[in-house]
Amino acid sequence: MSLDPEAMAPPETPWQEFLRIFRKDYQALFGFWVLMLLLVSALAGKALTEWWVVFDPEVVRLTDKFLPPFSVPSPDSLPTDRPFGGIYLMGTDELGRDVFARMFQGSFVSLSIGFVAVGISLGIGILLGGLSGFYGHVKLWCITVDTLIMRFTDAMMCFPTFFLILTAVALLPPSIYTIMMIIGLFSWMGTARFVRAEFLSIREQDYVTAAKALGIPEGRIIFRHMVPNALAPVFVSATIGVASAILTESGLSFLGFGVPPPDATWGNILSDGKGFIFDAPWLFFIPGMAIFMVVLAFNLVGEGLREALNPKLRSR
Amino acid sequence: MNSTTSPLLQVTGLKKYFPVRSGIFSRVSGWVKAVDDITLQIKHGETLGLVGESGCGKTTVGRSILRLMEPTAGEIKFEGEDLLALKPRELRQARRRMQIIFQDPYSSLNPRMTIGSIVSEPLKIHKIAKGQELQDRVNQLFVKVGLRPEHQSRYPHEFSGGQRQRVGIARALALNPKFIVCDEAVSALDVSIQAQILNLLRDLQQEFHLSYLFITHDLNVVQYLADRIAVMYLGQLAEVASTEDLFATPKHPYTQALLSANPVPDPTAVSQRMILSGDVPSPLHPPTGCRFHPRCPQVMDVCKTAAPPLIQIGPPEEGHQVWCHLYT
Ligand SMILES: Nc1ncnc2c1ncn2[C@@H]1O[C@H](COP(=O)(O)OP(=O)(O)O)[C@@H](O)[C@H]1O
Ligand code: SF4
Ligand SMILES: [Mg+2]
Numbered sequence: 001m002s003l004d005p006e007a008m009a010p011p012e013t014p015w016q017e018f019l020r021i022f023r024k025d026y027q028a029l030f031g032f033w034v035l036m037l038l039l040v041s042a043l044a045g046k047a048l049t050e051w052w053v054v055f056d057p058e059v060v061r062l063t064d065k066f067l068p069p070f071s072v073p074s075p076d077s078l079p080t081d082r083p084f085g086g087i088y089l090m091g092t093d094e095l096g097r098d099v100f101a102r103m104f105q106g107s108f109v110s111l112s113i114g115f116v117a118v119g120i121s122l123g124i125g126i127l128l129g130g131l132s133g134f135y136g137h138v139k140l141w142c143i144t145v146d147t148l149i150m151r152f153t154d155a156m157m158c159f160p161t162f163f164l165i166l167t168a169v170a171l172l173p174p175s176i177y178t179i180m181m182i183i184g185l186f187s188w189m190g191t192a193r194f195v196r197a198e199f200l201s202i203r204e205q206d207y208v209t210a211a212k213a214l215g216i217p218e219g220r221i222i223f224r225h226m227v228p229n230a231l232a233p234v235f236v237s238a239t240i241g242v243a244s245a246i247l248t249e250s251g252l253s254f255l256g257f258g259v260p261p262p263d264a265t266w267g268n269i270l271s272d273g274k275g276f277i278f279d280a281p282w283l284f285f286i287p288g289m290a291i292f293m294v295v296l297a298f299n300l301v302g303e304g305l306r307e308a309l310n311p312k313l314r315s316r
Numbered sequence: 317m318n319s320t321t322s323p324l325l326q327v328t329g330l331k332k333y334f335p336v337r338s339g340i341f342s343r344v345s346g347w348v349k350a351v352d353d354i355t356l357q358i359k360h361g362e363t364l365g366l367v368g369e370s371g372c373g374k375t376t377v378g379r380s381i382l383r384l385m386e387p388t389a390g391e392i393k394f395e396g397e398d399l400l401a402l403k404p405r406e407l408r409q410a411r412r413r414m415q416i417i418f419q420d421p422y423s424s425l426n427p428r429m430t431i432g433s434i435v436s437e438p439l440k441i442h443k444i445a446k447g448q449e450l451q452d453r454v455n456q457l458f459v460k461v462g463l464r465p466e467h468q469s470r471y472p473h474e475f476s477g478g479q480r481q482r483v484g485i486a487r488a489l490a491l492n493p494k495f496i497v498c499d500e501a502v503s504a505l506d507v508s509i510q511a512q513i514l515n516l517l518r519d520l521q522q523e524f525h526l527s528y529l530f531i532t533h534d535l536n537v538v539q540y541l542a543d544r545i546a547v548m549y550l551g552q553l554a555e556v557a558s559t560e561d562l563f564a565t566p567k568h569p570y571t572q573a574l575l576s577a578n579p580v581p582d583p584t585a586v587s588q589r590m591i592l593s594g595d596v597p598s599p600l601h602p603p604t605g606c607r608f609h610p611r612c613p614q615v616m617d618v619c620k621t622a623a624p625p626l627i628q629i630g631p632p633e634e635g636h637q638v639w640c641h642l643y644t
Contacts, residue, residue: 013471014428014471205423206418206419206420206423206424207423207424207425207426209379209384209416209418210416210418210424210484210487211426211437212384213382213384213411213414213415213416214411214415214437214438214441214487214490214491215407215408215409215411215412215438215441215442215491216437216438216441217408217441220441224429225426225429228428229426229427229428
């Protein structure tokens with residue numbers, strides 16, 4: 001960069017700079033539009049399958065079992081049970097239910113499980129990691145806060161998360177809220193370690209020392225100087241966390257421990273379809289592809305954010 | 317009390333030991349004696365250079381004085397006030413009078429704050445100015461350090477190292493301090509920019525009647541700015557003298573070695589290079605007796621067992637002090 005102040009590029013806020021970098025990342029952009037589509041379909045799915053029932057995921061039509069995608073209802077089906085538009089876009093399942101309507105409803109359920117579970121795990125992870133990173137040296141009786149929190153985290157981490165969740169789900173009454181809670185409660189460990197490491201390294205940065213030297217109160221140092229610098233990478237890992245929560249839910253449903261009927265999730269649509277993989281492959285492939293695309297999209301966006309959000313990498 | 321005769325800063329017997337922990341119960345297994353019994357004073361408007369190899373404890377001295385670290389022992393009096401006895405509230409007030417400038421112009425500015433808010437934050441927090449007055453004050457500071465006020469809404473990564481260092485200086489000046497610790501303030505910069513920043517620091521010193529503790533490993537840099545120089549070796553002082561005396565008649569073998577390793581600006585001067593042999597010993601297990609003895613070319617038997625006493629060279633008012641058995 002030139003020393004001459006006149007020669008500087010026009011000012012750019014971090015947000016503009018972020019956009020400029022993110023826009024050039026085609027994979028991340030692709031992921032972003034997939035996620036936008038998912039978000040719209042999740043909201044529309046909630047509205048059009050529950051509030052104004054345009055697509056009814058629950059109608060059972062024994063006359064229309066196992067119809068492949070793009071089929072029209074059979075002539076002897078009840079006119080009131082016909083799907084919107086007179087066509088089964090994604091076919092029907094073993095009870096003659098409209099797979100498109102079920103996927104539509106499931107998109108909201110899957111996405112909200114992802115967001116709520118990640119919200120819970122971020123909350124716990126940031127709190128514990130932050131405490132450990134900032135007040136870690138404080139002694140409680142004979143053990144430091146840091147040791148206490150990190151050994152607990154290690155203990156939680158040494159169990160395979162999926163089996164912990166499976167055990168908890170098997171013991172608790174099955175419902176969509178239990179699933180959200182449990183996935184969240186058992187997946188904060190990575191975030192906690194991450195936030196702790198960020199806090200430990202940021203605490204030693206000279207700008208934090210400078211703030212201390214200027215007599216800036218501790219609360220303000222934490223929230224104005226440390227948290228914004230620690231959070232960008234946490235946000236990135238949260239994006240990827242949503243994908244893994246959706247995947248966990250699908251896995252649970254697949255094993256029969258997931259969200260119980262009548263709520264449709266992509267996982268339990270997939271799970272119902274697995275019995276008919278040769279007779280009705282769309283029951284398996286449609287939710288499978290949807291899960292694959294969404295998980296891929298979240299990961300691509302996460303990677304793109306990691307690149308674009310990191311002023312430390314760009315600063316030199 | 318009379319502030320013209322007493323020193324601005326009086327540090328007595330300063331010690332800072334870092335615990336070394338090991339094992340699963342984090343038991344303290346030893347102490348890094350980073351600073352071990354240092355006494356120095358800085359007068360009003362004076363610059364004291366603190367020189368020594370990397371790792372000898374210079375930063376630790378600077379940060380302990382500002383209470384950015386808690387010293388293990390010692391006394392720090394600033395304008396006659398005992399800094400170590402201050403309660404948190406009083407300490408926050410005292411911080412307005414003493415500031416610090418850092419070595420690394422990259423990590424010393426918060427990358428997510430504009431340079432304008434970096435400089436105005438202390439003024440707001442200490443309720444020194446607000447509204448238009450705050451804006452005027454920040455503009456003024458920018459001009460003083462050679463930055464363009466219209467760049468206030470930009471972020472640190474848009475600037476070069478030298479310009480960032482100017483932002484750091486503006487931030488340190490914001491509270492109108494009397495004393496600034498410059499910790500290797502120019503060491504990370506290109507030589508041409510070093511000179512600009514050194515000039516700026518000198519101009520600011522005259523304008524605001526500042527005192528500096530100027531920490532560096534580079535004797536050339538302090539020669540230009542310091543009134544007096546303290547040479548440090550492994551957590552202790554080796555020699556303290558006025559800049560002229562130190563360069564003309566260095567007494568301590570370590571100072572002599574440092575000076576002979578220093579490229580001499582005057583080409584006619586006869587330079588006899590004295591090479592320091594061996595590595596700097598670890599402050600975890602400092603040598604007995606004189607800490608410099610394993611590397612000293614003039615080492616004697618007494619040096620290995622007895623710590624050297626403080627010797628005054630010449631009349632005491634000249635303040636040339638050396639810690640070495642050669643002069644007993
Ligand atoms: N926070 C710390 N914990 C443990 N040891 C430290 C810490 N800070 C500094 N030290 C040790 O103290 C000694 C002096 O360090 P420092 O004051 O940074 O030296 P200098 O600034 O002269 O290079 C070094 O040996 C260093 O390893
Ligand atoms: S006291 Fe002895 S070992 Fe130490 S510097 Fe003097 S002569 Fe060298
Ligand atoms: Mg240092």
